[in-house]
Amino acid sequence: MPKRGYHHGNLRQALVDAALELIEDKGPTGFTLSEAAKKAGVTPAAVYRHFDGRDDLIAEAARQGYLVFADLMEHAYQSGQPSALAAFEATGRAYLAFARKHPGHYIAMFESGISINRDPDLAAVAQTSWGVLEKAAADLSKHIPPEKRPPAAMFSAHIWAMSHGVVELFARNSPGNQSPFPPEDLLETGIGVYLRGLGLIDPD
Structure with a gap:
């Protein structure tokens, strides 16, 4: 999977975009940070550089x-x-x-x-x-x-x-x-x- 966040030079926004897709598909409590990270093409640990949690x-x-x-x-x-x-x-x-x-x-x-x-x-x-x-x-x-x-x-x-x-x-x-x-x-x-x-x- 391409690292969409890094490719666009804005990992924070890539994570938000991934979360929006997951929220629409699964609801606000139906996804994990790991899923958001995977969709954005980064490791779960990378999420915590920008966000404290889901x-x-x-x-x-x-x-x-x-x-x-x-x-x-x-x-x-x-x-x-x-x-x-x-x-x-x-x-x-x-x-x-x-x-x-x-x-x-x-x-x-x-x-x-x-x-x-x-x-x-x-x-x-x-x-x-x-x-x-x-x-x-x-x-x-x-x-x-x-x-x-x-x-x-x-x-x-x-x-x-x-x-x-x-x-x-x-x-x-x-x-x-x-x-x-x-x-x-x-x-x-x-x-x-x-x-x-x-x-x-x-x-x-």
């Missing part, structure tokens, strides 16, 4: 995932401007798109049990990505008087939870959970119902 390796995969996620969320937010509603809905769709396109990262971020607070860099990039959704939520509620305005952090968290639920139940091929509607449609209509209930957008 959780440290998965945390780095999650950190890199959040960087990609933050860029996608920001791009989605900007693509919806100048409409606050379009920008807000676009960030929800970006969540689904990210889960489909980057399953290894998604699992490392949200299904591995790794706390974002285990590392300051991981916590910072995670907050940056969710800050985009909260920013979109704040824009959407600007037309409501401050004393009647729902906290942006609250309803952006609700939309995050709704997006996560749609991904987990219907967008990642969960066995037995088949929806008669596309996940994007489920999320968009769900967001609409929720926002109308809060009085943030006008009824149809």
Whole structure:
């Protein structure tokens, strides 16, 4: 097996890439550091030059995932401007798109049990990505008087939870959970119902 890490001159990244493949195939607890080392083409001892253990390796995969996620969320937010509603809905769709396109990262971020607070860099990039959704939520509620305005952090968290639920139940091929509607449609209509209930957008 070629030593992919050394060949590319970046063993640390080769190990992360190997871990992402293993996470996607076996789940975050279904592989060992030895397997990651073998896939990267190095000895198990080489892993410890860069990572303290499997959780440290998965945390780095999650950190890199959040960087990609933050860029996608920001791009989605900007693509919806100048409409606050379009920008807000676009960030929800970006969540689904990210889960489909980057399953290894998604699992490392949200299904591995790794706390974002285990590392300051991981916590910072995670907050940056969710800050985009909260920013979109704040824009959407600007037309409501401050004393009647729902906290942006609250309803952006609700939309995050709704997006996560749609991904987990219907967008990642969960066995037995088949929806008669596309996940994007489920999320968009769900967001609409929720926002109308809060009085943030006008009824149809």
